[in-house]
Amino acid sequence: MSQVYLVPRTKQAVDADTTLSIYDSTMSIDFDCDDYGEFGVLSLRVPAEALTKLVCHSRRYLQLDAAEVRSLLEAIIKNEIEPEDLRKKSEQILSGR
Numbered sequence: 001m002s003q004v005y006l007v008p009r010t011k012q013a014v015d016a017d018t019t020l021s022i023y024d025s026t027m028s029i030d031f032d033c034d035d036y037g038e039f040g041v042l043s044l045r046v047p048a049e050a051l052t053k054l055v056c057h058s059r060r061y062l063q064l065d066a067a068e069v070r071s072l073l074e075a076i077i078k079n080e081i082e083p084e085d086l087r088k089k090s091e092q093i094l095s096g097r
Contacts, residue, residue, distance in 0.1 A: 027064075027072055031089050040093070042069070070094065 030041045042064070054060055073090040076082050 027068065029069075029072055029076070029090075031086070 076090045
């Protein structure tokens with residue numbers, strides 16, 4: 001379960017109901033490239049209810065913690081069913097190369 005947050009832009013405390021993980025959201029990654037280079041494509045499943053909260057409150061944004069991306073990459077590396085190129089790219093990113 002990914003920890004994605006609807007976070008206020010102000011310094012006020014984040015309400016408990018702003019955590020999208022209460023919806024059991026999931027996240028995946030793939031890699032692509034274009035004329036500007038290679039990039040990761042993160043896909044998040046976000047319930048319509050959470051998106052409604054986001055667009056109705058202009059001072060909110062989605063926040064994804066670096067540890068979540070790291071966990072996703074580690075899970076891909078450990079999963080032998082994942083394509084080898086995806087596993088190698090995940091290892092490369094985690095090693096900082």
